[in-house]
Amino acid sequence: MVLRVALVDADELVVRGVAAMVEGHGESVRLVDLSSSSADVVLYDTVTTEQGQRRVARLLADGRVGKVVVYTWNFQPWLAGDLIRQGASGYLSKALAGHELVAALRAVHQGRVVVAPDRRATHDGSAWVGQDEGLTAREAEVLSLIAGGLSNNDVAARMGLSINSVKSYVRSSYRKIDVDSRSQAVLWALTHGLGPGHERRPDIEVERRGTMPA
Structure with a gap:
């Protein structure tokens, strides 16, 4: 099954970069233009303002869009919680490698909520970014x-x-x-997801919808 992915509000450099990253996965992932096609997953390029969050809301209400994922350099896990409660299915860093990005998009398409990167160790239950x-x-x-x-x-x-x-x-x-x-x-x-507010919200990584922390 081909996973149709659309980039929204992304500049040409980002579009070309994502295209290059997914090319190695054959025909299983295909970039589409939302203006002329529906998309299983939309990557919304960055959100840092109320205007950006309103854009997410409009995408969620768009019948051509399956899932909405925020794609950003300014990775802020505490903001991810707000966006996911709003209805987004993912919050991904642009630092992800191609195979990580594709894996995250497939997980979202399968119904999971993904916040990446996951850089917390888990061997003793006590972990932190870095x-x-x-x-x-x-x-x-x-x-x-x-x-x-x-x-x-x-x-x-x-x-x-x-x-x-x-x-x-x-x-x-x-x-x-x-x-x-x-x-x-x-x-x-x-x-790396370590920024202002991190100490307040260290607990968001990968969750099933409906189980996000309050």
């Missing part, structure tokens, strides 16, 4: 707050730490994720 890269939970929390725009002094006040401790966590986290500037660290955090 654990696979060697980040401690404290380092991950510091990166999350930095990605939210907080200064080192702000982070220290928020976490009840000394400024020297925060600086130590920043240096060690930079080394583990292989960055050497604050801007690079923020970009890494956002593209």
